[in-house]
Amino acid sequence: MTITSLENDKVKKFRKLQKRKYREEYNEYIIEGHHLILEAFKRGAILELIVLEGKDTPVPAPYNYYSYEVMKKISAMDNPPEVMALCKMLDIDNDIKGDKILVLDEIQDPGNLGTIIRSAVAFNIDTIVLTENTVDLYNPKVLRATQGMFFHINIITKKAMDLVLLLQNLGIPVYGTDVCGGFDVRDLEPEEKEKFALVMGNEGNGVRQSIKEQCTKNLYIEMNRNVESLNVGIAASILLYELGR
């Protein structure tokens, strides 16, 4: 049987999950497309599949069929995919694990956050810390931009305020960024890359002053003087690439 009504209780709930408020209330979220579903399945995160009528289920899980019109209303994309899934947020203990840490403070653009998560996995970061004003990890555009890498890394949330002190108490040097007058990342000694927490700030404003002042070093990527700054996703990725050398 195909669900065709927007008044269906499941459909009503899936549409509510488009909002962060409800994702946090239910501890559930929606993912879209085969690739993410395969990764979520490996992690045991799938509760049920939302399948376009006439299409196959990509993994063994409970499922229902839905009409194209209903899929369109559930999806965050202009063209809904053939399959979506309701997922549960995994229980995590919210601890900093490992000694290669990335802190994202007030990143606003979902595409940037997703891309940075993908790069963080590529360059062997152990834990990503999101501060309170960063865009929601479970925003569908964030999840899509991670290309499923979101399921391969420890991602926790902390208040920005005490984070630098907490990291320093763990013996982890904290690096901010400074586009004018920072320390060239190429000049870091190998022992300065053994453990670290890199803090990346907001798209428009960079790392906030109160954090910069507490950092062990503020890093800089050498570039043409005509360019004020790089996209935050690019800057984060180049710094992680260098820190991983």
Add this chain to the structure above:
Amino acid sequence: MTITSLENDKVKKFRKLQKRKYREEYNEYIIEGHHLILEAFKRGAILELIVLEGKDTPVPAPYNYYSYEVMKKISAMDNPPEVMALCKMLDIDNDIKGDKILVLDEIQDPGNLGTIIRSAVAFNIDTIVLTENTVDLYNPKVLRATQGMFFHINIITKKAMDLVLLLQNLGIPVYGTDVCGGFDVRDLEPEEKEKFALVMGNEGNGVRQSIKEQCTKNLYIEMNRNVESLNVGIAASILLYELGR
């Protein structure tokens, strides 16, 4: 006087310019926001300003005032900016200049193209070559993502077919990318970075096989094996960063 009608001839033309077809017919395009307008003004590209009623003109140029509702219909953003501008495409001779070249073949996402242009200026690329199937440079989302850097670099268009041969005839080694089994970009000799053309391919498929086969080397960024690939904007930027060392 404030223009408030969607039937106004200027407004009708500005809205047509949302489509690539008309941008190419008129050789004109729209930019949005103060930052891009300042950069366009320095290059002499502005024909007229499109100003929200009651707001100031940021640079000396012909202008008209428009109502919020009309601005909203002209703008590509959800919330229109206070000022936009009609610009003319600058006459360029479509020649490859310099010997640090970036070729973008079939890049589809406007944000990726814009971000890569910004990084190319940061890492001192002389010419960017867009092939025939790459997203339109004058797409408003591309222009916005360049953060105005689009006005600081020679950007030309060529057919992909003969490009590698053309570059090799100019004595410029051509580097593709290969996520499995490529040559680690860190192992390039300094003399291999003196002149180069880096080719970046489509988001989903990478550099096409027919181009790869003609390349001097296909480059690779060392990363965690769980990650299939990086976002194309990230990969391009890291390679340009390394090539600029």
